[in-house]
Amino acid sequence: MRVIVHCGVVAALLLSMALAAPQGDHEGHDHGPHTAEHHHHLHHGEDEPHPQHEGQHNQMLSQPNADFAFTLYKKLSALPQFQSKNIFFSPLSISMALSMLALGAKGDTFSQLYQALGYAEMTPETVNEAYEHIFHMLGHNQEHMQLDASNAVAVMEEAKVIDKFLEDAKHYYESEAISVDFSKPDVAVQEINKYIAKNTNNTINDMVKEVNPATVMMLINCIYFRGEWMEYFDLEETKKGDFQVDVNTKASVDMMQNNGFYEFYEDKENFTTVLRLPYKGSASMIIVMPDEGKMKEVEDSICRHHLKHWMHAMESSNLIVHMPKYSISGKFSLKDTLESMGVVSAFSHTADFTGMTDQKVRVSEVEHKAVLNVDEKGTEAAAATTVEIVLMSAPVQPKTLKIDRPFLVFITDYNTKSILFMGKILNPAAE
Ligand SMILES: *[C@@H]1O[C@H](CO)[C@@H](O)[C@H](O)[C@H]1NC(C)=O
Numbered sequence: 001m002r003v004i005v006h007c008g009v010v011a012a013l014l015l016s017m018a019l020a021a022p023q024g025d026h027e028g029h030d031h032g033p034h035t036a037e038h039h040h041h042l043h044h045g046e047d048e049p050h051p052q053h054e055g056q057h058n059q060m061l062s063q064p065n066a067d068f069a070f071t072l073y074k075k076l077s078a079l080p081q082f083q084s085k086n087i088f089f090s091p092l093s094i095s096m097a098l099s100m101l102a103l104g105a106k107g108d109t110f111s112q113l114y115q116a117l118g119y120a121e122m123t124p125e126t127v128n129e130a131y132e133h134i135f136h137m138l139g140h141n142q143e144h145m146q147l148d149a150s151n152a153v154a155v156m157e158e159a160k161v162i163d164k165f166l167e168d169a170k171h172y173y174e175s176e177a178i179s180v181d182f183s184k185p186d187v188a189v190q191e192i193n194k195y196i197a198k199n200t201n202n203t204i205n206d207m208v209k210e211v212n213p214a215t216v217m218m219l220i221n222c223i224y225f226r227g228e229w230m231e232y233f234d235l236e237e238t239k240k241g242d243f244q245v246d247v248n249t250k251a252s253v254d255m256m257q258n259n260g261f262y263e264f265y266e267d268k269e270n271f272t273t274v275l276r277l278p279y280k281g282s283a284s285m286i287i288v289m290p291d292e293g294k295m296k297e298v299e300d301s302i303c304r305h306h307l308k309h310w311m312h313a314m315e316s317s318n319l320i321v322h323m324p325k326y327s328i329s330g331k332f333s334l335k336d337t338l339e340s341m342g343v344v345s346a347f348s349h350t351a352d353f354t355g356m357t358d359q360k361v362r363v364s365e366v367e368h369k370a371v372l373n374v375d376e377k378g379t380e381a382a383a384a385t386t387v388e389i390v391l392m393s394a395p396v397q398p399k400t401l402k403i404d405r406p407f408l409v410f411i412t413d414y415n416t417k418s419i420l421f422m423g424k425i426l427n428p429a430a431e
């Protein structure tokens with residue numbers, strides 16, 4: 001029997017990964033959600049033919065989405081503001097929001113989005129249908145597990161939105177259209193935050209702090225996950241314990257404990273211990289704990305091939321698992337990172353969103369927030385992504401002009417084209 005202490009930054013990433021590709025990368029293991037899906041097509045009408053090969057559709061995006069997740073993770077973890085910080089995000093939420101944005105994009109704006117998302121070799125039909133199927137799967141909540149995604153297009157009432165964009169967003173992404181008055185920024189912020197809070201079970205309440213007054217539309221994606229561990233950690237066993245943050249720093253945490261059979265793998269060659277903590281239902285948390293001092297090396301090299309390899313290599317062992325109980329959240333502004341991944345046009349004055357609206361618009365910001373709560377009973381995780389779309393001829397921020405030095409003054413009459421008065425003001429305080 002072994003005793004191991006688990007955690008790590010990568011762990012958090014992989015939870016979201018597990019959500020993104022429930023079984024995409026470990027064929028041959030359980031097929032829980034698939035089989036369930038084949039039995040009840042709740043979202044299809046009675047007479048509607050069942051799409052063939054749903055399994056293939058569901059998995060079609062799992063590779064590009066995993067690649068996108070790792071690329072994004074590496075970019076974020078390299079940012080100065082995230083050095084020695086927790087990182088937690090939902091790659092699926094971001095991929096979905098950007099795919100929805102791509103519905104309205106054309107030309108370079110479109111191809112740069114698809115390139116960054118890893119969909120360059122796919123047609124929009126394939127991608128959109130794959131998302132449609134992911135949605136059908138997500139909606140089916142299992143008894144002890146909840147996994148929901150929701151999308152919305154918040155539209156300024158008088159915005160000239162192209163119907164087909166809203167129809168496609170609804171058809172493929174189950175996106176509801178909500179009318180929001182962005183010219184009243186306080187009201188708009190409240191309404192959007194209300195939508196996000198509702199769709200994340202009140203775990204994300206203050207996503208949007210302000211909106212650009214030139215906003216005509218905002219795309220919103222929310223993901224909410226709640227799962228119960230297959231094996232609870234024993235409440236009585238949770239005790240204060242040390243967590244070695246780095247060579248010089250220890251943190252005192254609530255350390256949970258459980259003894260049971262867990263899938264586990266020690267990859268000496270890649271300096272990593274891997275553990276799978278299954279939830280009741282189809283999801284798992286995968287923890288990847290690099291050896292002491294090896295986080296950087298593992299972070300830099302990790303990709304979906306490692307994950308796939310580990311999923312196959314893990315074997316059931318009797319373990320006493322010690323794992324911290326924790327709650328973290330992360331907020332990211334993704335504009336710069338996405339630009340560094342080649343999504344340039346969407347943010348610039350060359351943006352082509354003619355599939356979305358007749359007005360000249362561009363994306364001003366992509367924001368993401370995610371929260372994670374882990375305790376003895378299970379896990380609650382939620383994420384929201386917002387894509388703010390603004391008019392290009394944005395009312396530019398008012399510039400300040402101070403008349404605070406001597407000036408000339410004229411009073412003119414347009415009709416008679418006469419200078420009625422003129423003068424020079426050297427000191428307005430003098431008589
Ligand atoms: C929302 O959260 C509450 C309390 O945190 C929990 O009891 C409830 O089950 C959650 N709702 C859903 C739909 O998961």
Ligand SMILES: *[C@@H]1O[C@H](CO)[C@@H](O)[C@H](O)[C@H]1NC(C)=O
Pocket residue numbers: 267268269270305306307309313
């Ligand atoms: C290390 O990772 C690589 C890439 O996934 C894999 O091929 C190799 O088998 C791993 N090493 C061990 C000992 O598992």
